[in-house]
Amino acid sequence: MDFKKLFGAHPWLQELAFVCLFGLLSALMGMVEFQMPGFSGNATDLREIPILISVVYLRHFISIIGVILFSVLSMHEEGAFISYFLMHFAAAIFLWFAYQKIKSNHNFNNFKVGVSWSSITLVYYAIIIPVYIISENIFQNNSLPFYASVVSMTTTAKFEIITTGLVTSLYIIQNNIRKQLREHKINLERIVKERTMALTDSNQQLLTLNEELTSSTEEVRALNENLEKIVHSRTEKINTQLKQLEKYAHMNSHEVRGPLARVLGLVGLIKIDKQNGADPAIIDKLEVAAEELDEVVKKMNLLLEIEVDRKNI
Secondary structure (H helix, E strand, C coil): CCHHHHCCCCHHHHHHHHHHHHHHHHHHHCCCEEECCCCCCCEEECCHHHHHHHCCCCCCHHHHHHHHHHHHHCCCCCCCHHHHHHHHHHHHHHHHHHHHHHHHCCCCCHHHHHHHHHHHHHHHHHHHHHHHHHHHHHHCCCCCCHHHHHHHHHHHCHHHHHHHHHHHHHHHHHHHHHHHHHHHHHHHHHHHHHHHHHHHHHHHHHHHHHHHHHHHHHHHHHHHHHHHHHHHHHHHHHHHHHHHHHHHHHHHHHHHHHHHHHHHHHHHHHHHCCCCCCCHHHHHHHHHHHHHHHHHHHHHHHHHHHHHHHHHC
16 A cells, blocks of 8 residues: 555655554564573564564654554553563664664665664664663562573574564665665656657757758749749840841841942942943942941941850850
8 A cells, every 4th residue: 555645645644654554563563472492481572573664654753652652552561561662762762863874875785774774673672672671670670680681581582683683674675675766767757758858859940940941942942933934034035136136137138238239239330331421539439438338237247146156155
């Protein structure tokens, strides 16, 4: 059950649910007893396992006190409630701050986390046993020898200590792995989101560039079409001018030079026919003018031929 999703909007309900859950688990695990061979009447249980694991989920130190109360109230041994509470309370103070230290140290790998937690478990029991003996001597008026009692309880609880240390260390390592996987997943999701956004931006830029290229292509096509129209228009105009030049050259060659040739011919006849009494000086001048006109026409024909050839090229 995911309490964070269930009580996401009410963190205090989530905290209360964790207190009840681990308190009840501690009470139930208290029913699992280790009977020590050769020690009649001595037994230990596993109620410490849920208490140790609860620090992973609880957000406030006061909450672990609630878990301890659940666990202590499930004990049936008369007169030992205060001693049980005090020994767990003293050990819980160390447990809480020790776990906060591990959680805040991001340089610990899984091996270091497991070793550190195993050491914390040993210190946890090293606090519980002396505090219990001292509390019993104070509140129950017992005159138990301290050292002998410590040795006796440690011997009795050695299987519990080993089991609790192994189980909780493996759980802490597993929780650390899950945390790393969540962080890795979040990091991957962030990277994928960033890459997706980058690809989306690149795709948008490509679409924009494609639109610009399409627009440029349309403009080039329009320019080409317009250029073709201009070239076609200029070609038609040049062809028209060329036709006019050819027509003019034809007229100059035939229609202008024809009469001029006739004039020259007449001048020749006049010079032959000397009986008409024509003034030779006038005839000479007429001949010179006709020849000059003929030269001009020749030059015009030459220029028209050059211009026609240039237009054809």
